[in-house]
Amino acid sequence: MGGLVTGGCRVLDRLVVLGQGYVGLPLAMRAVEVGFDVVGFDLDDVKIGGLARGRTHVDDISDADVVAALATGRYLPTMAICDMAAFDVAVIAVPTPLLEGAPDLSFIQSAGQMVAGHVRRGCTVVLESTTYPGTTEEVLAPILERGSGLTAGRDFHLGYSPERVDPGNRTWNFRTTPKVVSGVNETSCQAVQQFYDQLVLCTVPVRGTREAELTKLLENTFRHVNIALVNELAQHSFALGIDIWEVISAASSKPFGFMPFYPGPGVGGHCLPIDPSYLSWKIERQLGNTSRFVEIANDINEHMPAYVVQRVMLGLNQRHKPVNGSRVLILGLAYKQNSSDARETPARQVVEQFLALGADVVVHDTHVDRHPLDDRAARVPLTTEQLTNADVVVLVTDHDDVDYGAVTEHASYVFDTRNRLRADCVEHM
Numbered sequence: 418m419g420g421l422v423t424g425g426c427r428v429l430d431r432l433v434v435l436g437q438g439y440v441g442l443p444l445a446m447r448a449v450e451v452g453f454d455v456v457g458f459d460l461d462d463v464k465i466g467g468l469a470r471g472r473t474h475v476d477d478i479s480d481a482d483v484v485a486a487l488a489t490g491r492y493l494p495t496m497a498i499c500d501m502a503a504f505d506v507a508v509i510a511v512p513t514p515l516l517e518g519a520p521d522l523s524f525i526q527s528a529g530q531m532v533a534g535h536v537r538r539g540c541t542v543v544l545e546s547t548t549y550p551g552t553t554e555e556v557l558a559p560i561l562e563r564g565s566g567l568t569a570g571r572d573f574h575l576g577y578s579p580e581r582v583d584p585g586n587r588t589w590n591f592r593t594t595p596k597v598v599s600g601v602n603e604t605s606c607q608a609v610q611q612f613y614d615q616l617v618l619c620t621v622p623v624r625g626t627r628e629a630e631l632t633k634l635l636e637n638t639f640r641h642v643n644i645a646l647v648n649e650l651a652q653h654s655f656a657l658g659i660d661i662w663e664v665i666s667a668a669s670s671k672p673f674g675f676m677p678f679y680p681g682p683g684v685g686g687h688c689l690p691i692d693p694s695y696l697s698w699k700i701e702r703q704l705g706n707t708s709r710f711v712e713i714a715n716d717i718n719e720h721m722p723a724y725v726v727q728r729v730m731l732g733l734n735q736r737h738k739p740v741n742g743s744r745v746l747i748l749g750l751a752y753k754q755n756s757s758d759a760r761e762t763p764a765r766q767v768v769e770q771f772l773a774l775g776a777d778v779v780v781h782d783t784h785v786d787r788h789p790l791d792d793r794a795a796r797v798p799l800t801t802e803q804l805t806n807a808d809v810v811v812l813v814t815d816h817d818d819v820d821y822g823a824v825t826e827h828a829s830y831v832f833d834t835r836n837r838l839r840a841d842c843v844e845h846m
């Protein structure tokens with residue numbers, strides 16, 4: 418690596434981060450903090466324009482963090498490919514969505530093409546996007562080699578390091594969360610590890626890029642499957658007249674061999690509903706086998722919004738009200754508590770299904786700016802009038818800054834998918 422050695426122990430390089438989203442921006446900020454010269458490259462002019470003016474678009478990064486990074490003179494948010502020139506390390510953190518149920522690697526491919534022209538001898542390229550095993554070596558390496566005329570592992574280092582960012586988690590942040598690192602060969606792995614050792618407290622090298630890629634998919638599939646397990650159990654427990662929340666709480670008293678997961682209205686965000694399908698696609702494509710756990714978990718978790726609507730219909734029925742024409746106030750649009758991230762949020766399906774049944778739907782969420790919903794579902798402030806007018810308040814995402822005292826005081830019926838509220842008017846999922 419061709420960086421500047423400082424104090425005899427730290428190598429500060431010129432870093433390019435492709436993608437300044439939930440993953441790329443915190444990485445860029447941390448790298449500036451420890452002394453790197455950082456080019457934050459993205460194709461989204463709104464994000465780059467905002468960053469250049471000191472505006473964040475990621476929950477865990479504040480405007481002050483961006484302003485401080487800009488003030489060092491070592492952070493350049495940009496859309497210009499030429500700004501990548503002369504990098505020592507490039508990290509690719511671009512989206513990996515599904516397209517008609519199959520992995521869509523087009524963002525990785527285009528990012529690879531953009532960076533390839535600037536790959537030099539001795540530099541390091543790391544992929545962080547979540548993807549199926551084999552992507553780094555089978556998809557990214559050929560693009561970088563074609564564009565640079567160099568060979569990965571011999572002329573430049575290439576590796577994969579999955580991101581584990583947990584938005585809103587104050588204990589486990591970018592610096593404190595151990596980071597799995599890998600390379601296409603041993604020297605690449607060492608280069609990747611040397612880079613991340615400057616940013617995080619602990620790096621965990623693994624044998625190869627496929628092991629690192631599968632590590633990320635295992636972590637997310639583990640959560641996906643366990644959430645599906647409690648989601649299914651929640652439905653059976655309700656039918657049996659058993660309080661699932663108390664069951665999970667009691668099981669959590671076991672000091673070993675149990676980890677609590679909680680039922681909810683479904684899974685959302687960029688990871689859980691998508692990543693396990695990268696795994697099942699790869700297994701089916703390469704081995705001709707099905708990934709039964711993933712399929713069952715998908716089936717159960719995707720059904721949860723419909724289950725929420727069904728339970729609310731039952732609750733309204735008990736109150737002699739049809740869902741058609743009832744006023745439904747949805748609390749929380751984000752897929753996760755205290756987050757503004759509404760990607761793949763199950764709230765969207767809950768809203769759409771109530772609308773399809775003829776309900777009069779209104780929505781409250783102070784965290785989510787961009788409206789990801791049908792225009793018929795108006796955004797409303799959480800006023801006494803809105804609460805008393807609602808035939809049911811459905812708590813989909815329990816942000817901390819909501820006045821829940823007012824909710825239980827003024828609402829006549831609350832359906833709580835998160836086990837957050839305690840009052841006579843509250844029914845838990």
Ligand SMILES: NC(=O)c1ccc[n+]([C@@H]2O[C@H](COP(=O)([O-])OP(=O)(O)OC[C@H]3O[C@@H](n4cnc5c(N)ncnc54)[C@H](O)[C@@H]3O)[C@@H](O)[C@H]2O)c1
Nearest residue numbers: 435436438439440459460461510511513527528546547580
């Ligand atoms: N968000 C999370 O919590 C999380 C956690 C772990 C892993 N991941 C994975 O990390 C990857 C990125 O996720 P994210 O949440 O940061 O997505 P994001 O949408 O927040 O950010 C990705 C950014 O990449 C930009 N982009 C697209 N093509 C580009 C290109 N060719 N060059 C430069 N920028 C480009 C987009 O404009 C966007 O701003 C995904 O594979 C995701 O699965 C996400």
